[in-house]
Amino acid sequence: MKLRLDTELCQGHGRCYSLAPELFSCDDEGQAVLLVEGEVPADLEAAARTAVDNCPEYAIGTE
Amino acid sequence: MSNPPVADWATDFDHTDEQWAADPFPIWDELRGTCPVAHTERYGGAWLPTRHEDVSAIANDTEHFTSRSIIVTPHRPPMELAPEGIAPPISSDPPFHAAARKMLLAVFSPQSIARLEASTRAYCQELVDLLAGRDVVDAATEYAQHIPVRVIADMLGLPESDGDRFRGFVHDVLEGVARPLEERVDILLALYEYLLPYVEERTANPTDDVISMLVGSDIDGEPLTPFHVIRTVGLLLIAGIDTTWSAIGSSIWHLAATPSDRQRLVAQPELLPTAIEEFLRAYAPVTMARLVKEDVEFQGCPMKAEEWVLLSFPAANRDPAMFERADEVIIDRQPNRHAAFGLGIHRCAGSHLARMEMRVALEVWLEAFPDFHLADPAAVSWSVGQVRGPRTLPVSVTRGA
Numbered sequence: 001m002k003l004r005l006d007t008e009l010c011q012g013h014g015r016c017y018s019l020a021p022e023l024f025s026c027d028d029e030g031q032a033v034l035l036v037e038g039e040v041p042a043d044l045e046a047a048a049r050t051a052v053d054n055c056p057e058y059a060i061g062t063e
Numbered sequence: 064m065s066n067p068p069v070a071d072w073a074t075d076f077d078h079t080d081e082q083w084a085a086d087p088f089p090i091w092d093e094l095r096g097t098c099p100v101a102h103t104e105r106y107g108g109a110w111l112p113t114r115h116e117d118v119s120a121i122a123n124d125t126e127h128f129t130s131r132s133i134i135v136t137p138h139r140p141p142m143e144l145a146p147e148g149i150a151p152p153i154s155s156d157p158p159f160h161a162a163a164r165k166m167l168l169a170v171f172s173p174q175s176i177a178r179l180e181a182s183t184r185a186y187c188q189e190l191v192d193l194l195a196g197r198d199v200v201d202a203a204t205e206y207a208q209h210i211p212v213r214v215i216a217d218m219l220g221l222p223e224s225d226g227d228r229f230r231g232f233v234h235d236v237l238e239g240v241a242r243p244l245e246e247r248v249d250i251l252l253a254l255y256e257y258l259l260p261y262v263e264e265r266t267a268n269p270t271d272d273v274i275s276m277l278v279g280s281d282i283d284g285e286p287l288t289p290f291h292v293i294r295t296v297g298l299l300l301i302a303g304i305d306t307t308w309s310a311i312g313s314s315i316w317h318l319a320a321t322p323s324d325r326q327r328l329v330a331q332p333e334l335l336p337t338a339i340e341e342f343l344r345a346y347a348p349v350t351m352a353r354l355v356k357e358d359v360e361f362q363g364c365p366m367k368a369e370e371w372v373l374l375s376f377p378a379a380n381r382d383p384a385m386f387e388r389a390d391e392v393i394i395d396r397q398p399n400r401h402a403a404f405g406l407g408i409h410r411c412a413g414s415h416l417a418r419m420e421m422r423v424a425l426e427v428w429l430e431a432f433p434d435f436h437l438a439d440p441a442a443v444s445w446s447v448g449q450v451r452g453p454r455t456l457p458v459s460v461t462r463g464a
């Protein structure tokens with residue numbers, strides 16, 4: 001699984017970096033920053049899905 | 064001063080009706096099933112979408128819907144106010160909006176807000192200490208109400224002792240929508256008059272507060288006018304106080320009325336952040352509005368220029384197409400893609416602050432009063448209009464009662 005963050009759609013609700021801090025952080029304006037490039041480690045796949053499913057703006061996708 | 068009773072919710076709705084204030088959920092559920100975009104002739108014409116999909120579409124369509132005013136009244140604010148609007152950035156449209164918003168984001172970022180947690184906790188503790196020894200307390204007026212007032216006064220660098228004054232302004236702006244235009248203008252002028260000396264003072268002697276930050280900000284190299292600063296400060300008071308008061312109050316109300324959820328949170332405090340998202344979903348306090356820019360058809364509805372659209376994030380949050388068991392409060396709900404802080408470019412700039420205040424307020428409350436329940440359910444009263452929360456909330460806090 002790979003994660004994609006659409007920075008145009010992201011409005012900084014912060015659900016992803018609260019729920020999956022291993023995968024997302026934020027810049028100094030509260031916009032999401034994706035921490036992993038490439039494959040999501042297997043033990044973080046559930047966290048990745050939680051982030052995807054809670055983003056109010058549908059800004060996070062998987063591929 | 065109240066409006067005539069609603070004849071039919073699909074064609075004559077009124078969001079300031081008593082029935083809506085007390086229990087709006089059945090109204091929205093009914094409309095979603097029968098007439099998902101309701102209309103009223105009141106307020107010079109207004110529409111009410113209740114499906115998540117429609118609320119989201121309008122929130123994201125700044126081409127057809129303007130934020131020139133976000134509070135429904137019988138009046139329309141002058142066109143000349145665009146693009147800033149009366150309280151930038153909430154009343155601004157693109158492209159101006161982005162610049163007016165950007166200057167706020169750093170002071171309201173999660174990192175900046177984390178620095179306010181210790182003082183917020185100390186203040187909540189002070190408030191519960193004052194209530195010690197009492198059997199029945201009003202969780203709305205003796206607790207929840209004070210927290211956002213104190214926090215925002217600190218951030219802005221305004222004296223805490225002016226708290227009653229801020230609350231008065233906020234109440235007049237949000238709940239006095241039926242007043243004549245001259246009175247509405249006077250309310251704002253009084254606020255501007257109160258704030259102007261602070262803005263002038265911080266212009267001369269900047270500190271590290273938010274007013275000084277705004278005074279030092281620019282848009283494309285042009286410093287903000289004192290008028291812009293004042294209107295943004297006014298927005299922070301209006302957007303930050305009744306909203307958060309309502310969110311904390313509704314959470315306490317739910318727990319006071321639902322002993323099993325209260326016991327579960329006392330036993331498992333680590334569940335609180337998840338529960339807070341569910342309280343935000345189920346009791347979302349804020350409904351915004353847009354004005355239709357030019358005649359447009361939306362979901363088959365002929366929307367006319369200058370009609371209102373009520374943007375009910377609370378109704379969207381109860382849409383069964385979006386949430387399983389949407390009408391139930393499930394404190395460990397997962398996932399929870401709620402829209403309590405809005406959708407699109409106007410996402411609540413204070414959301415990280417509001418979440419911190421809610422978490423700290425509830426942690427301190429649950430630790431002080433693990434056994435509270437509604438003292439008199441019939442005495443609970445709710446605010447009227449676009450910000451919804453309990454305004455009288457008597458709870459019995461006697462241990463073991």
Ligand code: HEM
Pocket residue numbers: 122130133152153154164167211215298299300302303304306307310347348349350351352376403404405406408409410411412413414416417418
């Ligand atoms: C639980 C409490 C709160 C809720 C539910 C809430 C909700 C909202 C919503 C729904 C919007 C979107 C407005 C729109 O689309 O027109 C908004 C915008 C805004 N809120 Fe909040 N709010 C809360 C607390 C706060 C606090 C504490 C502050 C700061 C002091 C704040 C400041 C703002 C600002 C500045 C905007 C305008 C953002 C923009 O237009 O870009 N809010 N809020």
Ligand code: SF4
Pocket residue numbers: 005009010011012013014015016017030031032054055056057058059060
């Ligand atoms: S949850 Fe979505 S909108 Fe919010 S910060 Fe993360 S990516 Fe951005």
